[in-house]
Amino acid sequence: MGLKNNYYTHYNVLANSFLHGQLHLNYTVPPKLLELSDPYNPQANEIFRNKGLHDLTLYKGKIYMYYGPTPILLLYLPYQLITGFRLPDSFAVFVFTFGILIWATLLLSYLKKEYFENLPEWMLLLAIAVVGFSNVGAFLLRRTNMYEVAISSGCFCITGAVYWFCHSVQKNNINKKMLIFGSLLLGLAVGCRFYFIFSSILLLIFLFLLIKKDKKLAVPLFLPFTLCLVIHFIYNYLRFDNIFENGLKHQLTAFPAKLFFPRSFISNFHSYVLQLPLINSTFPFFHIQLWKPPPHIPYLFERIVGFIPGIPFTTTLFLILFVNRFQIQRKFPLSISLIILIPAITNLFLLVCYEWLTMRYVVDFATLFIISASIVCFYFDYVLVNSKLQIYLRLLIVTSGIISILFGIAFSITGCFYGLENQNPEEFNKLQSWFLD
Numbered sequence: 001m002g003l004k005n006n007y008y009t010h011y012n013v014l015a016n017s018f019l020h021g022q023l024h025l026n027y028t029v030p031p032k033l034l035e036l037s038d039p040y041n042p043q044a045n046e047i048f049r050n051k052g053l054h055d056l057t058l059y060k061g062k063i064y065m066y067y068g069p070t071p072i073l074l075l076y077l078p079y080q081l082i083t084g085f086r087l088p089d090s091f092a093v094f095v096f097t098f099g100i101l102i103w104a105t106l107l108l109s110y111l112k113k114e115y116f117e118n119l120p121e122w123m124l125l126l127a128i129a130v131v132g133f134s135n136v137g138a139f140l141l142r143r144t145n146m147y148e149v150a151i152s153s154g155c156f157c158i159t160g161a162v163y164w165f166c167h168s169v170q171k172n173n174i175n176k177k178m179l180i181f182g183s184l185l186l187g188l189a190v191g192c193r194f195y196f197i198f199s200s201i202l203l204l205i206f207l208f209l210l211i212k213k214d215k216k217l218a219v220p221l222f223l224p225f226t227l228c229l230v231i232h233f234i235y236n237y238l239r240f241d242n243i244f245e246n247g248l249k250h251q252l253t254a255f256p257a258k259l260f261f262p263r264s265f266i267s268n269f270h271s272y273v274l275q276l277p278l279i280n281s282t283f284p285f286f287h288i289q290l291w292k293p294p295p296h297i298p299y300l301f302e303r304i305v306g307f308i309p310g311i312p313f314t315t316t317l318f319l320i321l322f323v324n325r326f327q328i329q330r331k332f333p334l335s336i337s338l339i340i341l342i343p344a345i346t347n348l349f350l351l352v353c354y355e356w357l358t359m360r361y362v363v364d365f366a367t368l369f370i371i372s373a374s375i376v377c378f379y380f381d382y383v384l385v386n387s388k389l390q391i392y393l394r395l396l397i398v399t400s401g402i403i404s405i406l407f408g409i410a411f412s413i414t415g416c417f418y419g420l421e422n423q424n425p426e427e428f429n430k431l432q433s434w435f436l437d
Helices: 012-019 030-037 046-053 070-083 089-115 122-133 139-143 148-170 176-190 198-210 215-240 264-275 313-326 334-353 359-381 389-416 420-422 427-434
Strands: 058-060 063-066
Touching: 012 070, 012 089, 012 148, 030 046, 030 215, 063 070, 070 089, 070 176, 089 122, 089 139, 089 148, 089 359, 122 139, 122 198, 122 359, 122 389, 139 359, 139 389, 148 176, 148 198, 148 313, 148 334, 176 198, 176 215, 198 215, 198 334, 264 334, 264 389, 334 359, 359 389, 389 420, 420 427
Parallel strands: none
Antiparallel strands: 058 063
8 A cells, every 4th residue: 555655653654564464563674683692682772773663572573563553443544544644643642632631521521410510610611621731641742652642542542431431320220332332442442551451450340340230231341341352462462472462571672661660669659649840930930850760770861740749730639538527418429430540540550660650651640630630629619519618619729720731731842852942943932932031
């Protein structure tokens, strides 16, 4: 198939390989790489990684991607088949991040209609704006590579699954079709980033316990996810002769990080949850700080801000500690809160256990925590109606929401590597002049 532009990104190349019945990237493997005594040695293979093979997988003389095929099936293949063009990774990340916002908007609007019908519209709009500007999605758009495609597509799928599951748990019955949609999206999420399998299984178990009185619902709940998982295992086996191997074991990388590394837990927890942004007089005034890795990691280039100070709106989550101090007139279903929080907390915990960290991974849980914080705000605004405490609460919501939006905009301008300043210095200087001249 002759494609009509020059977006030779890994996902585009692999999509074209799929069209030709291949599962590997159609790259010529340098003979000198194969001649190395250990082609996976970071020092020995550095010259080849710098020529485009960095973080790809070498297995039996062929090059693969260790990320799953979901983005190709959802976007790249259809786009190539319909238009005859390759799809820019930047557009793919935009579609998925915008899709995350759509799912979040649908979920928040549904919850308002179903449980908080008297909530003022401005509060719903503020919550949606916080998701749009502060969930680190805009940060991903500053640099779009295979990493950002996999992360944004995975978050798109898991947020969509949460939407359908929350929608399915209605007051009087469980909606079977919505369980199917949610289960399918969970399976597709695993096809973006395999580690989502843990949060997906925990969420499915919780839902099964929720619906166990009607055993017939187990089929629509588990079957789509199971089929996706089986296909993914076959995909792994055809590539690496092992259903559980995604390619990380054979990765050409500078630092083969361990998936579970207890020595990093405390520092990672601080970085993901508590690390403050850097505030100074340099435009855009709010900055992502350099990560302080453990001593055994020899180099440093990543930046990180904890989601609590980086998205101050999420501090409203702590209001749940005061639930028992008020006479509750309406109960919000705990099941819906757990559907949202189970994948958020699980993903955060697994990332804290990982040896390496980066700001882009915050996308894996930020949206769900913002939605959970929004529910807490909606709930207490209802409970405290017509009281002085409601005024203070709304002041907290508005203030933390605006700060979160400003932080999100600032982080998206700089990105991890001062993206806008390097990519479009003219536009960066114009923005800077508005604030500094």
